[in-house]
Amino acid sequence: MEDRVYISWKKEYELGIPEIDRQHMRLVELINKLYMAMETGTVAETGKVLQGLIDYTVTHFAEEERLQEQHGYPGLDVHRKLHAELVAEALSYVRRFQAEEPGIEANLMWFMKDWLLNHIKREDANIAAYLLGK
Ligand SMILES: [Fe+2]
């Protein structure tokens, strides 16, 4: 079976901070991997991929916050709060997935794509603008 892609990486998602861009690309890869697992894998296999995505998201958020701290980004507290809210929301989707709620797969995938792309565009872009403008 041919690999189907849920999110295609676009040049416009790049923020110009190589380490952050690389991590965002990895998140896209993991979301695509989750999509494939949902199409073809068992609940247990998909659950593992989902856990890997959540773990990497937590790592990425910590890295991004560390970078903001290091450079005295003024919006750090707000950004940290947004990250914490996203993790909490993602975990509530994980629980619903584990409970095998009908139709949860599509909702979960939509949530992952929506938060990632919107968060990059609306929030992470501000960090990049600040860092690059310094
Ligand atoms: Fe990010």
Ligand SMILES: [Fe+2]
């Ligand atoms: Fe962020």
